[in-house]
């Protein structure tokens with residue numbers, strides 16, 4: 001028998017970064033749990049494909065072309081999602097980009113690009129979703145996407161790691177501010193996950209790193225997008241009703257912070 005705390009029937013979710021990888025897997029799992037899912041991504045073709053795949057299974061899903069760096073676009077999709085069902089219960093702020101350069105090689109333009117997407121994009125999403133949840137008055141769950149990069153020194157990942165550390169600070173701060181409205185805010189900090197980001201956007205040297213990364217895990221493998229999606233589902237659902245301001249780490253045990 002399914003565990004009812006994980007049942008999202010009647011809930012409305014917005015997933016950013018839903019065109020591929022972790023975002024697509026998250027949208028699919030939240031839909032499988034019963035939520036109406038609004039899939040948002042700057043990749044219009046990809047996000048349409050995600051929503052089409054979900055509706056083909058009988059789920060309620062819609063695609064939205066959204067650039068999370070543009071606050072007005074984020075506000076518009078939050079408004080559309082809330083108007084459609086009268087509520088917004090879940091935000092999974094997954095959209096993000098990777099950039100690799102050493103500290104000494106990092107250019108200001110790279111820092112701005114990563115910061116705008118990975119931090120400001122999540123900030124816009126959290127602010128607009130939290131406002132909608134407060135206005136509706138039924139509480140909600142916000143899940144941000146950090147990274148295992150915050151738990152270790154990660155060579156070449158200054159911009160990325162700094163933006164994800166900021167996401168964690170945003171998550172904890174917002175959790176303290178909106179808890180009284182019944183809104184929980186938590187972060188997921190995945191380890192190495194096999195997605196388009198790790199197979200397409202990184203350097204050859206980093207792609208070669210997948211095998212050593214697998215060896216670093218007590219479980220002997222790297223992660224799959226579904227491993228992270230299940231962590232998001234847990235935090236989004238009533239199973240995590242007393243969990244806020246926390247970091248959940250689907251990282252295969254590569255890092256074990258207190």
Ligand SMILES: NC(=O)c1ccc[n+]([C@@H]2O[C@H](COP(=O)([O-])OP(=O)(O)OC[C@H]3O[C@@H](n4cnc5c(N)ncnc54)[C@H](O)[C@@H]3O)[C@@H](O)[C@H]2O)c1
Nearest residue numbers: 017019020021022042067068095096147192193195196197
């Ligand atoms: N793959 C990993 O090993 C790993 C590990 C830790 C954290 N993460 C984080 O998980 C999240 C998802 O990563 P992924 O591995 O699935 O990567 P991915 O590249 O497959 O997916 C990222 C998605 O975000 C979208 N996106 C990028 N910029 C956007 C913007 N401005 N507006 C809207 N959408 C935008 C992309 O189009 C893409 O669909 C990211 O935040 C990433 O930093 C990934």
